[in-house]
Amino acid sequence: MEIDVIGNALPPGRVEEAVAYAAASAGIEEGHVAIEFVNAERIAELNETWRGKVGPTDVLSFPVDEDDEDPLGERELGDVFICPEYTSDLVEAVVHGVLHLTGMDHEEDEGEMLAVQAEIMGWLR
Structure with a gap:
């Protein structure tokens, strides 16, 4: 797995471990995954542009090839x-974001994504 970590809110090894577990669960x-730690202004800009929601949030995911024919x-x-300022657990935010990249969506499933997330967090603690 190739992982680009932009920003220093977490040690790169910790980010890589969280990404690997989340991706492997799918x-x-x-x-390739890029994880970028941004300030409140930047995440608010992304949130409004892509989700139509005003203000900062904790994590946003932008999948590229979630419908890949060869998963x-x-x-x-x-x-x-x-956005570290709006995130209580940065490792959990990494896991959450990557699960979205794999095609999971807690707003549409029956709790499956959050259950997988909780299981992964148990392994990472």
């Missing part, structure tokens, strides 16, 4: 933006 072993091959999963 059977993805190879691919076991190398993928460009996408980008995750995290």
